[in-house]
Amino acid sequence: MLLVQILVNGVLLGGLYGLMGLGMALVWGVLNVVNLAHGALIMLGGYLTYYLFTGLGIDPFVALPIAALGMFVIGYCLQRFILNLIVRSAMLNTLLITFGLSVVITYLAQLLFSADFRTINPTYSGANFAVAGITIPVVSLAAFVIAFVLAGAVWWLLNEMTIGRAIRATAQNLTAARLYGVDPRNIYALTFGIGAALAGVAGGLFGILTHLTPYVGATLTAKSFVIAIIGGLSNPFKVILGGIVIGVAEQLASLYLGPTYIDVISFGLLVVVLVVRPARSLRAA
């Protein structure tokens, strides 16, 4: 029974992980930028939701779309006015500049929000129900459902909408994108904005499920990284699946080996995946 409970916890947690990986994978796949500020954006989304809730009294789940919109604007501006300046530079430079941005965001957050722990704590945060003896926390379930809905939305955007086709065309070939009649600067900014919006939602949910500090970004970036690699960059649902794999693996590791091994497990999995299928290109939009 304990095992089943652990598996359920892992799967539910994995949905949130998948959502974290989703924005990372989208930006990576389309822009070929490994965004080391992704975790910091998740953190920022978390604080945005927190202040919408505590400051304005907006229910966190209602605040999520507002936070997402805010994060979209921030993401759009970051790409349009900063990252677009260097996108044709070496890969190392995009790593470096996004790392620099993550440092800036982290310490701005420390100045603005202080280093104290914050939890988004609505009245129903502890609510749960039981199915066949298995406890299911309501908020975790909601996070899981939201992750799938957003994965579906991303899939629909990329495959069914004109703007999505433009994004995919840009990912394939910048010149081709110009022929498509779109301005790649705008497409890049839109894509990064969407990635930031997804990070924002993930951050809000993260803030409800655990707690926020300005420094969680680095760990979350690393986690999103691993998930994007395991899930691949081409299919949003596979990214969620990648999140679930990590969620379950972490829960099992923490049960059988102890919590120290959580990080060893996710990175061990990562290395195995990379070494086993090195030839397969992840970048296929």
Added chain:
Amino acid sequence: MSAAEPPILQAKGLTKRFAGLVSVDHVDFSLARNEILGLIGPNGAGKTTLVNMISGTLRPSEGELAFKGERIDTLPSYRRAHLGIARTFQVMKPFPGLSTLDNVAVGAMFGTGGGEKSRAKAREKAREWLEFTGLGNRLEASADSLGGPDRKRLEFAKALAMEPELLLLDEVMAGLTAVEVDQVVELIKKIRDQGVTILVIEHVIKAIRSLSDRVLVLHHGEAIAEGDPATVLENPQVVEAYLGKRRA
């Protein structure tokens, strides 16, 4: 040259499959010392795959490959380079951040027999090969600043600096003007006169006609004709598979 000398390169039943698709299908051929063999065929016929197997970039799925009588089909690329096999790439691969001189010096430092151990001497040799290929005035230019024809010359110089016995040329004339093609044909003849055996992949039929001692035609991965250029290029099967398609 004694009659008993093994061919420079001998392929028996050479085959490459990619996930079920056969790219090169049981191809047999050999190259005698100091010969120029033209390898032609429509796009996707498996020409570059064949060259990749000879240079070691790809491992054959089946078949044997011998260089001067020694099996080489399981050797890594660098060992084949040390034995004396050099190639150019269809999609040119200069070392973009290095000067032309440093690009070519890499060939001199690591080529046949492991190359020239002294970096200074290697650079001296590189300078000579750049003169030979007509890039003597662009020694310090960075490789990614070169235009198309100069890039091709650089590919040549890099391969030649390895002082190979066998040189594999993958579409070195694509995109050149008629005058430039003539220059490259002359260059290839000059290289052969130095005792190098050459395999040329080319779409420019005029060049193949004037260069090759023999021509091998690939179609859908199979060798469909082999012989002297005049005969092969008139072969109806070849005309249909290759020339006919190009005319259409």
Added chain:
Amino acid sequence: MIRLAIILVGAAILACLPFFTGAVFMQFAINALILAVLTQSWNIIGGFTGYVSFGNSTFYGLGIYGTAVAMVKFSLPFAVGLGCGAVLAVLAALLIGIPILRLRGPYFAIATLGLAAATGALVSTIDLAGANTGLVLPLVRADTMFYELALGLLLVCTLTVLWIATSRFGAGLVAIREDEDAAATMGVNTTAYKVIALMMSAFFTAIAGGIYAYWISFIDPSSAFDPTLNVRMVIMAVFGGPGTVLGPLAGSFILSAVYEVLSSWISTAAALLFGIVIVLAVIFTPRGIADVLVGVRRHGWRYLTRNIRENRL
């Protein structure tokens, strides 16, 4: 050789510094020298070979623990301890390098990213290594000695990098960085070269770790295998100019000093400004400050806007 002269004169001047400065400065200087060694070591695998390693803090941690365990648990002298740490790290580089150096580009970077955290977690379960609580080394108060040791190591490491920059071996590494397939078909034994480069990088990194361990005299897994340290190596090398001999030195000295000055002025905002410096540096000097000297001489100050024009969308 102008570079050799600069290195030797610079080392001679730095060697005299302890006789004119105070204890506070020595603290800063030893830290800065160790960081410079780490940056220069990273330069071998990251700058010359083009493999962006985030696994170097693993080698640092192994150097720290190799030295500490040898000295604390086996009462071996410091020099032997350093050797143990170095052997451990070089062996690890060999064993890890063979599978992981098959990965290219970002995949290699990511695969190495978790290495330090994972090794740290493993070390924290080993009783011989003090498990979670760490180890306490015999305390010596000899900052001048540690300073000169770190400086000597930096000198040897930099001379090695100078040799790489001018040797056939280094030309092979650079060829791998520029185009690995082309390098292999031109006769470079790419696997051996990459693994040797990683082992060299691991060697100097581990010795630096050993010196740090004895100097700081208390170690634990989370500080020894700190992944953010690796990020600093990368930033300092890239800021200075990866794949050059003097660039990473300049990068690490400048950034160490900037950070020190910022944190003494305005302690809360120091990290924030550090982040801004990185962002601006990538935008205006994407090839490192080593390239700025050349670029500004050739193009004047328009060099800076030229970089943006080249790299923007």
